[in-house]
Amino acid sequence: xxxxxxxxxxxxxxxxxxxxxxxxxxxxxxxxxxxxxxxxxxxxxxxxxxxxxxxxxxxxxxxxxxxxxxxxxxxxxxxxxxxxxxxxxxxxxxxxxxxxxxxxxxxxxxxxxxxxxxxxxxxxxxxxxxxxxxxxxxxxxxxxxxxxxxxxxxxxxxxxxxxxxxxxxxxxxxxxxxxxxxxxxxxxxxxxxxxxxxxxxxxxxxxxxxxxxxxxxxxxxxxxxxxxxxxxxxxxxxxxxxxxxxxxxxxxxxxxxxxxxxxxxxxxxxxxxxxxxxxxxxxxxxxxxxxxxxxxxxxxxxxxxxxxxxxxxxxxxxxxxxxxxxxxxxxxxxxxxxxxxxxxxxxxx
Amino acid sequence: xxxxxxxxxxxxxxxxxxxxxxxxxxxxxxxxxxxxxxxxxxxxxxxxxxxxxxxxxxxxxxxxxxxxxxxxxxxxxxxxxxxxx
Numbered sequence: 001x002x003x004x005x006x007x008x009x010x011x012x013x014x015x016x017x018x019x020x021x022x023x024x025x026x027x028x029x030x031x032x033x034x035x036x037x038x039x040x041x042x043x044x045x046x047x048x049x050x051x052x053x054x055x056x057x058x059x060x061x062x063x064x065x066x067x068x069x070x071x072x073x074x075x076x077x078x079x080x081x082x083x084x085x086x087x088x089x090x091x092x093x094x095x096x097x098x099x100x101x102x103x104x105x106x107x108x109x110x111x112x113x114x115x116x117x118x119x120x121x122x123x124x125x126x127x128x129x130x131x132x133x134x135x136x137x138x139x140x141x142x143x144x145x146x147x148x149x150x151x152x153x154x155x156x157x158x159x160x161x162x163x164x165x166x167x168x169x170x171x172x173x174x175x176x177x178x179x180x181x182x183x184x185x186x187x188x189x190x191x192x193x194x195x196x197x198x199x200x201x202x203x204x205x206x207x208x209x210x211x212x213x214x215x216x217x218x219x220x221x222x223x224x225x226x227x228x229x230x231x232x233x234x235x236x237x238x239x240x241x242x243x244x245x246x247x248x249x250x251x252x253x254x255x256x257x258x259x260x261x262x263x264x265x266x267x268x269x270x271x272x273x274x275x276x277x278x279x280x281x282x283x284x285x286x287x288x289x290x291x292x293x294x295x296x297x298x299x300x301x302x303x304x305x306x307x308x309x310x311x312x313x314x315x316x317x318x319x320x321x322x323x324x325x326x327x328x329x330x331x332x333x334x335x336x337x338x339x340x341x342x343x344x345x346x347x348x349x
Numbered sequence: 350x351x352x353x354x355x356x357x358x359x360x361x362x363x364x365x366x367x368x369x370x371x372x373x374x375x376x377x378x379x380x381x382x383x384x385x386x387x388x389x390x391x392x393x394x395x396x397x398x399x400x401x402x403x404x405x406x407x408x409x410x411x412x413x414x415x416x417x418x419x420x421x422x423x424x425x426x427x428x429x430x431x432x433x434x
Contacts, residue, residue: 139391140407162407205388242387 001066002079003043008170008277009076009124010083016172017084017120021186028085034116035077035090036107036175038099038123040276041132043071048129080120080172088116094276097236098333099123100171101279105195105339107175117177122280124170136166141240152300154273156237156266157244157308164238167272171280190287191344193326194222200336207243207332212250215338216328220254223342225326227255230262230342232295232327233311234286237266238273245307247332252310263322265314269299279331283341286329290345295319355419355426358400362393376416383415390418397422403429 002010013035017024046067053061069075074092081090089110093103100123107121127133136142143162145153154165173192181188196218200211220227235247244266252259267285274281289295297314304313324345331339360371367384374383385393394405403425412418 138395144407203386206386 001070003046003070003075004126004168005039005041005043005045005124005170006070006076006079008126008168009037009039009122009172010079010170012122012124012170013080013120013172014083016122016174019187020174020176021184022118022174024083025085026083029087030085030118031087032115032117033084033086034088034107034110034119035081035086036103036110036119036121037074037077037080037092038101038103038276038279039073039076039092039094040096040099040125041127042073042094043075044132045126045129046071048131051131076124084120086118086120088119093123095337095339096333096335097238097273097275098279098331098337098339099125099276101283101329101331101339101341102197102337104173104175104192104280104283104341105197107173108192108195108341111175111177114177117180119175120172121175122170122172123276125274125276125278126168127166127275128168133166141238142166143239154239154269155300156235156239156269156298157248157304157313158239158301159303159305161239161241161244161305163240164268164273167274167278169271169274169277169281171277171284173280173283188346190290190346193225193342193344194219196220196222196338196340196342198338200338202336204336205334207246208336209246209250209253211336211338212247212330212332213253215332215340216250216254216330219328219340219342223326223344225342225344228258229326230255230258230328231322231324232286232289233262233264234282234289234327234329235264235266236330236332237268237298239266239268243332245305247330248308248311255311259311262311263295263314263319264311265296265298267296267298269301270296279329279339282331283329283343286327286341287343290324290327290343293320293322293324295322295324355397355401355422356415358396359393359415359419362396366392374415376414376419378415379413380415380418387411393418401426401429 107119143153200208
């Protein structure tokens with residue numbers, strides 16, 4: 001009995017847990033195991049079904065008695081805790097497009113402080129309800145597409161970019177105390193090194209250079225990383241007219257002389273914008289870059305907007321065999337909430 | 350169907366949605382000076398679409414002044430009338 005967003009999230013959490021080599025034990029009672037989840041819209045499809053039943057049906061239809069518990073924004077996190085027997089803090093963060101990035105960052109802090117030895121962190125969203133789509137369309141930030149152009153509709157940093165493409169998804173990290181992970185011989189994809197969070201406090205949708213710069217600088221400082229040590233930035237890059245140039249300007253400000261040589265890509269060009277799930281999917285792309293020493297491109301970027309120039313855009317195909325030691329993943333939400341994660345290449349003994 | 354209708358609707362909108370003294374709004378006023386930012390503009394375009402039965406295309410160029418906005422909306426209204434005839 002789950003909304004689609006919970007199905008996507010729980011499936012991703014179980015997959016990550018198994019991939020980490022941990023036993024699935026719903027009867028367990030792990031007191032220092034937590035869940036830190038992100039969602040922007042939660043059970044929006046459940047609510048839409050309810051509205052349809054009562055407003056459009058004549059006579060009005062019934063509302064499912066499970067509507068409340070399917071629709072609530074923390075349902076997914078609790079399903080994950082129940083499936084995995086996690087008895088510690090179980091929290092949900094709703095920070096628009098930064099939701100799962102914030103959830104990972106806050107989960108990271110619980111592990112680093114010693115409060116939790118393991119946290120399932122990530123996010124999920126099922127955005128494709130009719131009302132949600134129409135609202136985004138009314139805001140005029142969705143890319144147009146027809147049968148021919150839909151596959152390359154989302155073109156971050158492109159001169160002709162039109163906006164974003166909404167998607168649905170879920171993704172999860174298993175954040176584990178380093179010594180515990182090493183002791184049990186876990187496969188470690190990367191070290192989560194820091195989390196930087198700021199608010200623009202200026203406008204609900206117009207991004208602010210200073211807020212983004214501060215978030216990246218906090219992440220670098222907290223991880224004790226110099227700008228030149230960063231070998232890749234997974235950009236927020238939604239392909240809106242206004243957002244992309246500001247992010248590139250912020251990256252140039254933070255990285256200075258290093259920016260020109262710094263590989264940057266926006267993987268939203270391939271997976272779309274999954275709102276609350278997008279930060280974790282992009283973080284997965286970032287840690288797999290470190291793990292495989294290969295950087296994914298911004299797809300469809302065959303004409304870089306001069307307003308977005310000044311970094312090393314990864315175009316055409318992936319960069320392979322790059323000596324990559326550390327990377328950033330940016331999420332900049334409506335509401336002005338900026339979240340940046342820094343990852344280091346794993347140094348497993 | 351005159352330019353005045355469009356400007357009047359804009360003034361009415363500002364009265365409802367901001368503290369802006371709508372009497373001070375002229376065709377020369379920059380939109381930013383009368384409290385119309387990108388979000389307000391979306392809402393205002395929505396209002397024009399509702400009231401005038403027009404459809405503002407996605408590639409509608411972002412106007413800088415009240416006059417540019419009113420002119421662009423009037424052009425769409427005129428096109429609509431032409432189509433109806």
